[in-house]
Amino acid sequence: MQDENETPQLTEDEKKLFEELMPEDLAEILDTGVNRRHFLKLITLASGGILAAQSAVAEQVLIRPLSAPLPAELSPTTIENGVTISFKVNGTARKLMVDSRMTLLDTLRERLELTGSKKGCDHGQCGACTVIVDGRRVLSCLTLAAACEGKTVKTIEGIAQGNDSRNAASPTVRLHPVQEAFLKHDGFQCGFCTPGQICSAVALLEEARNGELSYVSETIRKKAAPLQLSTEEIRERMSGNICRCGAYPNIVAAIQEVQSGKPVEQTWHIIG
Numbered sequence: 001m002q003d004e005n006e007t008p009q010l011t012e013d014e015k016k017l018f019e020e021l022m023p024e025d026l027a028e029i030l031d032t033g034v035n036r037r038h039f040l041k042l043i044t045l046a047s048g049g050i051l052a053a054q055s056a057v058a059e060q061v062l063i064r065p066l067s068a069p070l071p072a073e074l075s076p077t078t079i080e081n082g083v084t085i086s087f088k089v090n091g092t093a094r095k096l097m098v099d100s101r102m103t104l105l106d107t108l109r110e111r112l113e114l115t116g117s118k119k120g121c122d123h124g125q126c127g128a129c130t131v132i133v134d135g136r137r138v139l140s141c142l143t144l145a146a147a148c149e150g151k152t153v154k155t156i157e158g159i160a161q162g163n164d165s166r167n168a169a170s171p172t173v174r175l176h177p178v179q180e181a182f183l184k185h186d187g188f189q190c191g192f193c194t195p196g197q198i199c200s201a202v203a204l205l206e207e208a209r210n211g212e213l214s215y216v217s218e219t220i221r222k223k224a225a226p227l228q229l230s231t232e233e234i235r236e237r238m239s240g241n242i243c244r245c246g247a248y249p250n251i252v253a254a255i256q257e258v259q260s261g262k263p264v265e266q267t268w269h270i271i272g
């Protein structure tokens with residue numbers, strides 16, 4: 001049995017480690033062995049080193065300019081569970097390898113540099129990430145990129161008429177009527193929800209043209225196409241898009257104006 005008072009002997013490797021990490025404590029450690037204070041200090045230094053290494057990797061990923069190519073170690077060939085998807089985004093055919101669990105939102109923002117679609121909640125509750133897939137509005141934070149194989153995706157970057165990923169600077173590009181109406185009616189304040197609101201509104205107008213019914217449609221027996229949407233209908237159909245700035249009356253007025261083709265007066269509520 002080891003004598004309690006015997007000073008533990010450190011191996012050469014242990015001495016080297018303490019010399020590197022805790023040079024000011026080395027003499028004490030050699031005299032008395034490792035005590036609780038030394039042990040805690042050693043653990044703190046070791047976890048600091050791990051954190052620093054992780055931060056260095058995170059920095060590479062997060063501070064990298066969007067236009068810079070991915071570093072080799074982050075290139076798609078190293079993706080675990082990688083699947084290759086081919087789809088059309090804003091009129092341009094794209095083919096890329098993604099993790100099979102990657103969402104459409106992350107693919108658009110992080111792989112295709114289309115950062116117009118916003119990540120608000122990442123839980124399907126705010127609508128900031130709304131894009132149009134095969135003509136239907138979807139929440140891209142709840143849609144897997146792999147599920148878009150062979151589909152057409154339209155994001156806010158592709159909403160303006162004549163705009164696609166290839167000729168964004170073309171002089172023939174014209175804002176979509178919904179975009180113009182949002183500008184006219186001040187349909188945004190901070191603008192964070194606006195890409196999702198506009199994508200949703202564009203798809204909503206198509207739904208109305210096709211006579212698709214909603215929860216508050218007045219007539220459900222006789223399907224009329226196109227539908228004329230009341231304020232209540234627009235509010236209901238846009239209810240998945242949350243605006244924390246509260247620009248709702250202006251958003252509804254903008255959509256009403258595009259749908260009716262007639263100028264819609266702004267309604268101001270003066271309180272007090």
Ligand code: FES
Nearest residue numbers: 120121122127141
């Ligand atoms: S980010 Fe997709 S619904 Fe909020």
Ligand code: FES
Nearest residue numbers: 189191243244245
């Ligand atoms: S304009 Fe700010 S969240 Fe809608």
